[in-house]
Amino acid sequence: MQPSSRGMGMASSLNGISHASAAAAHAALRELQNGHGLQAPFDHAGGGVGHDDFLNQMLSSLPSAWAELGNPRPAWVPPSDDPAAGQRLFGAGRAGESAEEMQYDESLLLANRLRQHQISGGRSPTGEAMMLQLSCSGQQQMLSGLLPLPLTLGSAPSADSPNPTGGDGLYNGFGGSLQLAESVNQQSFHHPQSAPMPGQNFGAAPPAAEAGQTPAASALASAGGGSGPPRQRVRARRGQATDPHSIAERLRRERIAERMKALQELVPNANKTDKASMLDEIIDYVKFLQLQVKVLSMSRLGGAAAVAPRVADTASEGQSGAGRDGANGGAAGSSDSLTVTEHQVAKMMEEDMGSAMQYLQGKGLCLMPISLASAISSATAGHLGHGLVPGVLPPPNPSGDAPSSPGVSALTGQSTMAADATMDGIAASKCLSSK
Amino acid sequence: MQATKSFEQAFLKHLLRGCRLSAVSYKSMSLQERKSAIKLSADVAMASARGGRKWTRGLITKLSKEDEHRSFLQLILGTEYGRLTKPCHGSWKIPRSKKIVRRSLRVCSRRKNNLRAPHGVKSSVLARTLVEKRTHALKRLVPGVESLDGYSLLDETLDYVISLRAQVDLMQKLLTTFEASKLGALSKCTLPERKASFVGK
Secondary structure (H helix, E strand, O other), X not given: OHHHHHHHHHHHHHOOOOOHHHHHHHHHHHHHHOOOOOOOOOOHHHHHXXXXXXXXXXXXXXXXXXXXXXXXXXXXXXXXXOHHHHHHHHHHOOOOOOHXXXXXXXXXXXXXXXXXXXXXXXXXXXXXXXXXXXXXXXXXXXXXXXXXXXXXXXOOOOOOOOOOOOOOHHHHHHHHHHHHHHHHHHHHHHOHHHOHHHHXXXXXXXXXXXXHHHHHXXXXXXXXXXXXXXXXXXXXXXXXXXXXXXXXXXXXXXXXXXXXXXXXXHOOOOOOOOHHHHHHHHHHHHHHHHHHHHHHXXXXXXXXXXXXXXXXXXXXXXXXXXXXXXXXXXXXXXXXXXXXXXXXXXXXXXXXXXXXXXXXXXXXXEEEXXXXXXXXXXXXXXXOOOOOOOOOOOOOOHHHOOOOXXXXXXXXXXXXXXXXXXXXXXXXXXXXXXX | OOOOHHHHHHHHHHHHHHHHHOOOOOOOOOHXXXXXXXXXXXXXXXXXXXXXXXXXXXHHHHHOOXXXXXXXXXXXXXXHHHHHHOOOOOXXXXXXXXXXXXXXXXXXXXXXXXXXXXHOOOHHHHHHHHHXXXXXXXXXHOOOOOOOXXXXXXXXXXXXXXXXHHHHHHXXXXXXXXXXXXXXXXXXXXXXXXXXXXXXX
């Protein structure tokens, strides 16, 4: 398995690839053909490394804002050696809060303990040792609390860095939790003997989290308006209520606002300040993406995935014919109105493109190339669609108007145009006029 | 915000495996069967590639409700399947209490509305109802977030949206890759020409 993949890699590099994915895809198909495909689902190290070569080449063009974060890293550092990483672990245990906020909680907790020690007249060295021990045990608790998190398949053999590079503090929380979830699952993969720990510590972890929260609140309340250990973000302003309930409320609202901001980055056309309309956009976008998946699965994906890439002309024609016949047969049994529409359009595109377009327009739909649909639906520029049939112009897209553009959904069908043997994807977009 | 490379690799691997496993072919399957088979493979691939989130668990539970999918899921997921579909201990209590809470809220709001009707509808109540309605709609869309609230709901939604986008992206790229290879096979052009016809890098 290994030598074959390396041989593939060398062959690909010999070709002098600039468009790596095409050749890599060929290599991938060839390898699949050779019956390589089925591996054990949890073959982490072997499967991951073995597939890394051609999948890497295939995906080398995929834009990734976390490319630098996904770089292979030396072994994951256990929490006792790296208190900074441990703090972030602690944060990850609280489901993706930002690193600063966790440092704030941690330092408040420690500050509280220190104050207690000072009050009780404890000696400083032991107090410090106790604090360190507390932080370490806290980290360990959170670590073990994370272990019961269920599966990951195919996590990268090398753990991702727990230290997201500066800049996007907004994504710290999610980035931290995502990578730490992977690295923690990595940890579970490497240390199966720590399994008994979760049993006794998982119950302790939530109380530890709760205990962490209330001393923080009380510490804030007691600090009043002046000195005390250095605070991070939240500070009780003059004239504002310092009781723990309103502070917890404020923290909760800030966290929700932070999540909303992150979602705003993702969802297109989401410049709404209102919570309700923001939720509206999110709902529409999720529906749109789910529909896109459904449509993509109706395309030629499956046949190509299962069959050898080198197909003769006649065979491909036969395939598309069988697909169309299946469409006619399947239309009767489908209850989904959209599916029926799609089948109708696929049928009509056979005979006469013009009548198909008229039918679509009667339903408030229009035809557009996949690339345009992708460009409208997402802000990413790296779309790959050669959906334009030569000689056929897409009609002006009425869904480009501002109010309804979030509701654009892409319908991918297949068409064989006249004497043209090339298979293209044509996307029909549906404007959701009513919200 | 993009999905990580390991997610993409795991997704592609599982998708291709699932397609082969369900023996998707043009000759033997209709469009509907093919569509549901591929969609099933894609969903399982997405859920298994992502790992341990509430929505992944909910998605797999929802998929395993159909009897015919269960054998497929067991083959793909292996040992993980039993672990995932085992009902979560913590979530048992919450649905029941939420029903009671919801019922009491409804009664309270009805009483409040009856009292407030002469004064007109308060904007805060209206705003809250709007947000509630949309929250319920969102809960119907994202699998497995029934019992979540506020921050956790948004967190799961964020994760789900990222994974969906990655899924769509990868499937589109896979599709164009396959079509490009088929195009190359049909027209029998050389490799550089095939690469040149590959649009949009």
